[in-house]
Amino acid sequence: MTLLKRLILFTFLFTLAFPYQAFAYKVVLDAGHGGSDPGAIGVNGLREKDVNWDITQKVRDELTALGYEVVLTRKDDSYWALAQRVEFTNAQQADLFVSIHANAHPDGKTNGSMVLYYDNAYPQEDYPASETMKQLTPYSKDLAQHVLNSLVAAVGTKNLGLVPSAVYVARMGTIPSILVETAFLSQSSDAALLASDAVRAKMAKGIANGIAAYAPPLFTDTLTHWAREAIVRMQNKGVIEGMAANLFEPDRALTRAEFLTLMDRVFTFSEMKASCEPSGTVTSLVYGCQAGAAEQSYKDLPTSHWASPVFAKAKKLNLLQGYSDGTIRPNQPITRGEVAYLFDHLLQLSATANSRQQAAQLPSFDDVPSTLWSAKAIYALQNKGLINGITNTSFKPDQTITRAEIAALLNRYYVK
Ligand SMILES: [Zn+2]
Known part of the structure; x- marks a missing residue:
């Protein structure tokens, strides 16, 4: 099996084992x-497409305020085939x-709210669902229940x-999917509700809160943070992780152990080979090649420490050396200079004369x-557009x- 195939399989299994529970962001x-x-x-002449469009926009605004990224299928009063809606959605990740x-x-008498979802316990032979949607039955059902409760x-x-x-739209997709029937246009009291802008706003709030009750937005402590987009993207890419309870702790200092893990x-x-820096560096924390101490262990890094394996790998690469007192200080915050130095070292950026020349012009x-000691690295990364000053x-x-x-920083690295 190729690495890619294994990765896809792993992702698939992981998705099925832990899907959609903790949070949602899009x-x-x-x-x-x-x-x-x-x-x-x-019965009052309202057209369903107009009611749907108004409530959808209101739900979008509610969800956006809660911190979700929201995408609409049709974005105006245009015709979209059902297959087009699902195809569009499947491409959205x-x-x-x-x-x-x-x-x-x-x-003309029936009134009330209901939520439709695909349930694999009641398959319809003539209308088969996508394989993924069959698996997603419990999730769609759970989402449907939360939204219905909240709407009502x-x-x-x-x-x-x-x-x-x-x-169609509830059975052919690849993510938990529901269809909300807000109320009956064919019954007079329900139709009156749908005619009221204030009621439609309440419906939208109910639907949005139901979605949030099912799957709160990712990292609730980053919702209005300047780095929200980068954080969400890097989480989605599997590069960064949050803390417990769906928090990211965006303004906490990054520790040395966390940085190495990233x-x-x-x-x-x-997959990397150790390489030596051409010249030594001047800091209490010395990165680069130093002969001798390879098998030395650190006083403050027991093998039971969660980051012990990554420190061992970093040591093999001569990425970092301990302090002179025999410590490596895994839980100590890492500085901007240290990050620049090590990141640049890993990128092998400062080794190219080209980037040095360009850096000199900035x-x-x-x-x-x-x-x-970190100047060359800082300017090389600045030159690449990867790192900014405070001013x-x-x-x-x-x-x-x-x-x-x-x-x-990592988001910029991946966007480049
Ligand atoms: Zn309809």
Whole structure:
């Protein structure tokens, strides 16, 4: 099996074993009908496509305020085929799909809210679901239940329950998917609710809160943080991890152990060869080649420490040396200068004359004189657009780096 195949298999198994439980960050909202397809026509003349569109926009705003990334299928009053909606959604790498509709019944009396989802316990031979959707039954059902409860609580509509359904958009996708029937346009009191902007706003809030109750947005302590986008992307890429309880602790200083762990994920230490720096470095923390101490262990790094394996790998690469007192200080915050030095070392950037030449043309930081041990690395990374100063003239090499800052750096590295 190739590495790629193994990786895909692992990802697949991992996805099935731990899917969608802890959080979500991207939601696809689908306003039902549109364009030449008006959907149901209400007893009060309301067109379903207009009601759906209004509620969908309101749900989008609610979810965005809660910290989700939201994508819409149709973005105006245009016709989208059902297959187009699902195809679009499958390409989004989203976490959840929610289609929004209003209901109709020929008896004119039925009223209330219901939520449709695909349930593999009730397969319909003529309308087979995607293989993924079959597996996702418990997740779609759970999402449906949360949204229905919250919607009914918000507006006081009659609870008509969950409906196992083979409706196209709920059965053909690859993420937990539901179709919300907010209320009946064919029944007068429900139609009056749907005609009210205030009620539609309540419905939207109910739907959004139901989604959030099922899967809160990723890292609740980063929702309004400047580095939110980079943090989410790096988490999605499997580079960074959060702390317990869906928190990221963005403004906490990054520790040396955490930094090494990140670097191992990015550069895969086990596939690298040790290389020596041409000249020694001047710091209490010395990176680079030093003969002799290879088998020495550190006083403050017992093998029981969670980061002990990554420190061992880093040591093999001569990436870092301990302090003269025999410690390696895994839990000590790492400084911006140290991060730049080691990251650059790993990139082998400063070894190229080209980047040195270009770096010389850039404005320099007042607190990074060329004699500083980390100067070459800092300017090489600045030149590559990977690292910024605190201001245009100050880099603060001795300041600790936050977890948000490292996420931003790594995001820039992957975008390049
Ligand atoms: Zn509809």
